[in-house]
Amino acid sequence: xxxxxxxxxxxxxxxxxxxxxxxxxxxxxxxxxxxxxxxxxxxxxxxxxxxxxxxxxxxxxxxxxxxxxxxxxxxxxxxxxxxxxxxxxxxxxxxxxxxxxxxxxxxxxxxxxxxxxxxxxxxxxxxxxxxx
Amino acid sequence: xxxxxxxxxxxxxxxxxxxxxxxxxxxxxxxxxxxxxxxxxxxxxxxxxxxxxxxxxxxxxxxxxxxxxxxxxxxxxxxxxxxxxxxxxxxxxxxxxxxxxxxxxxxxxxxxxxxxxxxxx
Numbered sequence: 400x401x402x403x404x405x406x407x408x409x410x411x412x413x414x415x416x417x418x419x420x421x422x423x424x425x426x427x428x429x430x431x432x433x434x435x436x437x438x439x440x441x442x443x444x445x446x447x448x449x450x451x452x453x454x455x456x457x458x459x460x461x462x463x464x465x466x467x468x469x470x471x472x473x474x475x476x477x478x479x480x481x482x483x484x485x486x487x488x489x490x491x492x493x494x495x496x497x498x499x500x501x502x503x504x505x506x507x508x509x510x511x512x513x514x515x516x517x518x519x520x521x522x523x524x525x526x527x528x529x530x531x
Numbered sequence: 532x533x534x535x536x537x538x539x540x541x542x543x544x545x546x547x548x549x550x551x552x553x554x555x556x557x558x559x560x561x562x563x564x565x566x567x568x569x570x571x572x573x574x575x576x577x578x579x580x581x582x583x584x585x586x587x588x589x590x591x592x593x594x595x596x597x598x599x600x601x602x603x604x605x606x607x608x609x610x611x612x613x614x615x616x617x618x619x620x621x622x623x624x625x626x627x628x629x630x631x632x633x634x635x636x637x638x639x640x641x642x643x644x645x646x647x648x649x650x651x652x
Contacts, residue, residue: 423605
């Protein structure tokens, strides 16, 4: 595998670093929320936090180890997730009684969760061109 | 744990971020000056961890201790992890990793102050 086509080199280094930050942020938030009292109101946001944590961890590992298909899959899920949760939090704030990484398109995290999947997909496509 | 300490750490992290950003602009990889700059921040963060832990034990504030300590530990772990990940990349993107890490430390420092003041539950 040449260096240029490897997803963990060049710009990919930075991308993996940002993904790692969100993998920790989302999963740590989730673990904390699950340890704290879960009641009926907060089942949806807490489940979503846990799910987003798993997605970010998988995406980080996939990008770091150049597993393209897994990276495409997880970043795709991430994009759908941030858009869906973003819209839902605006439409029905009752559903999300507590914050998740993806709430309001990731506003609590400087909207980076919204930008990140686009950057990820762009990088995957760009590195694919080099492989061919 | 005061505003001064939290913002001091945040400003220090932003200064290292700017220094790393300059390296990135010049297309330099992670060299000794940047390594020392990150090391200075790391020493400050270790001091913050120790000082804040003592302060947590003595304060009468209603601080969420688990959250507070987990933030402090995360802040201490980030710089060495970033240097290890960034040093292997001999290009501007290696220092880019350090930029990301320093901005993260600055953001965590601001949130840490929020936890201390009981703004986050």
